[in-house]
Amino acid sequence: MIITRPRDWARIKQNLVDVDAKSVFIMGCGQCATVAGTGGEKEVLQAKTKLEQDGFAVTGWAVGEVTCHSGGTSLETRKHSGDLDAADAVVVLSCGAGVQTVADSVRQPVFPGLESVFLGNVVRHGVFEERCQMCGDCVLDKTAGICPVTTCPKGLLNGPCGGMWDGKCEVLRDRDCTHVRIQRRLIEQGRGGAKLLPPKDYSKKLKPGSVNIRKSRKGGAE
Amino acid sequence: MSRLRDALERGEFVVTGEIAPPLGTDLSAMRRSIETIGPYCHAINITDNQGASLHLSSLAASRVALDMGFEPIFQQTCRDRNRLALQSDLLAAWTLGLENVLIVTGDDPRSGDHPEAKGVFDLDSTQLLEVASAMNAGSDMIGRPLKGGTDFYLGAAMFPEAEPWDIQMIRATRKVEAGASFFQTQAIFDITKLERAVEVMRPLGVKVIAGVLVLRSGRAVDFINERLAGLMVPEEIGARIKGADNAASEAVALATEQVRAAREVADGVHIMTLGLDDAVPEILRGAGIS
Numbered sequence: 001m002i003i004t005r006p007r008d009w010a011r012i013k014q015n016l017v018d019v020d021a022k023s024v025f026i027m028g029c030g031q032c033a034t035v036a037g038t039g040g041e042k043e044v045l046q047a048k049t050k051l052e053q054d055g056f057a058v059t060g061w062a063v064g065e066v067t068c069h070s071g072g073t074s075l076e077t078r079k080h081s082g083d084l085d086a087a088d089a090v091v092v093l094s095c096g097a098g099v100q101t102v103a104d105s106v107r108q109p110v111f112p113g114l115e116s117v118f119l120g121n122v123v124r125h126g127v128f129e130e131r132c133q134m135c136g137d138c139v140l141d142k143t144a145g146i147c148p149v150t151t152c153p154k155g156l157l158n159g160p161c162g163g164m165w166d167g168k169c170e171v172l173r174d175r176d177c178t179h180v181r182i183q184r185r186l187i188e189q190g191r192g193g194a195k196l197l198p199p200k201d202y203s204k205k206l207k208p209g210s211v212n213i214r215k216s217r218k219g220g221a222e
Numbered sequence: 223m224s225r226l227r228d229a230l231e232r233g234e235f236v237v238t239g240e241i242a243p244p245l246g247t248d249l250s251a252m253r254r255s256i257e258t259i260g261p262y263c264h265a266i267n268i269t270d271n272q273g274a275s276l277h278l279s280s281l282a283a284s285r286v287a288l289d290m291g292f293e294p295i296f297q298q299t300c301r302d303r304n305r306l307a308l309q310s311d312l313l314a315a316w317t318l319g320l321e322n323v324l325i326v327t328g329d330d331p332r333s334g335d336h337p338e339a340k341g342v343f344d345l346d347s348t349q350l351l352e353v354a355s356a357m358n359a360g361s362d363m364i365g366r367p368l369k370g371g372t373d374f375y376l377g378a379a380m381f382p383e384a385e386p387w388d389i390q391m392i393r394a395t396r397k398v399e400a401g402a403s404f405f406q407t408q409a410i411f412d413i414t415k416l417e418r419a420v421e422v423m424r425p426l427g428v429k430v431i432a433g434v435l436v437l438r439s440g441r442a443v444d445f446i447n448e449r450l451a452g453l454m455v456p457e458e459i460g461a462r463i464k465g466a467d468n469a470a471s472e473a474v475a476l477a478t479e480q481v482r483a484a485r486e487v488a489d490g491v492h493i494m495t496l497g498l499d500d501a502v503p504e505i506l507r508g509a510g511i512s
Binding site: 163170196199 | 301305326327329330332333341343344345346347348349352363379380381384385386389390392393396399400408454
């Protein structure tokens with residue numbers, strides 16, 4: 001899931017002041033931001049209180065089912081068209097994908113209420129860790145299911161670097177060195193030490209990403 | 223031909239030193255350091271944005287050393303440049319007359335003076351060694367022939383004291399396979415760990431130059447243990463420096479002992495003075511190296 005964290009409130013306020021907004025509509029997200037505890041109903045209502053305390057009128061709010069979904073968000077905004085029409089601006093408590101979907105669906109200025117930080121594993125309730133960068137060129141087959149691109153702070157494919165000490169990472173000293181973990185697991189699985197991985201193909205992850213499975217269904221290219 | 227390569231291949235015990243280029247364009251202090259240690263060194267490492275902090279480029283500073291009549295070891299880290307820039311700088315280095323290159327990963331930007339910077343690490347140090355080896359064979363990393371190639375003497379870093387050693391050993395072996403002809407190690411405090419590294423590396427045909435750090439003060443000991451990645455000063459050595467009446471002369475005495483010990487084991491020493499450049503002749507003389 002996409003992990004988000006609250007954005008500096010002063011920046012949100014400044015965004016609204018910059019467009020001279022007096023009234024605001026708030027949109028949350030029923031998926032990742034709800035699980036992350038940043039953009040569900042509870043957080044949307046907290047934002048409403050905060051905005052009102054800061055002197056803004058809140059014309060309405062909604063928690064879209066999946067705010068990054070264009071069709072769903074378009075429908076959601078139509079359902080709330082009265083409240084939206086009355087608002088000078090919209091604050092979205094979702095990841096950046098959701099913010100943009102809302103911005104495409106309404107005529108007012110739309111501002112992010114959260115920072116989007118990473119694709120996260122849910123380690124346990126409320127604890128998230130980044131383990132995949134979605135690089136488009138997976139090396140987990142060679143690295144015993146531990147991603148060096150993400151979990152080595154330098155993103156080195158081959159390691160450890162010269163800072164490893166006692167099996168610990170030099171950058172995040174309380175963490176085990178990813179490359180030591182990789183080598184250990186490979187050896188435990190009888191796969192020998194890691195082979196040298198070639199330079200990464202960054203053309204596999206050129207921005208902006210786009211996938212259309214409809215084309216391949218029709219027998220076309222991906 | 224590289225004097226460093228020549229000496230190491232002849233089996234001579236070599237001495238290398240280390241200079242950080244300035245933050246700015248005034249080269250006078252750097253020149254003084256080069257003049258001080260240069261006459262005692264086979265070659266001098268010129269660091270590349272050392273400690274992930276801004277300095278004048280190693281490329282330009284290496285050329286300054288060369289123009290002064292001393293042999294530089296151009297250092298290249300993987301932190302600040304992508305594969306295009308790294309290759310471009312390697313080509314530049316060769317045209318500037320720089321024959322020795324030490325290829326290292328580089329400290330993470332968040333440990334330096336520009337913590338907001340993006341760490342590039344497009345290639346890692348082993349991959350970059352392969353790229354430089356390809357250049358020595360006449361082509362760039364995608365296999366296109368170079369109009370005029372290189373003949374670099376390639377080095378890499380190793381940390382014999384860091385555990386787990388079995389994993390370090392695999393890593394060091396990969397670096398040799400990728401084209402490293404010599405290693406410069408991080409600071410050595412335990413000679414038996416240097417021995418175990420040399421034992422494994424020597425049969426691979428690679429030379430090992432042992433790192434010696436002049437621990438000039440108690441503050442330097444603390445700084446290294448707290449701030450420098452991967453350099454851990456053992457407690458008894460820290461206590462020896464901190465307990466001394468004159469920490470600097472104790473540091474020189476310690477470095478002298480370490481050079482003497484390394485001489486029995488390694489192919490050379492790499493002396494990091496932490497600014498105590500004047501101590502180099504005394505250390506070498508004390509260790510029986512003229």
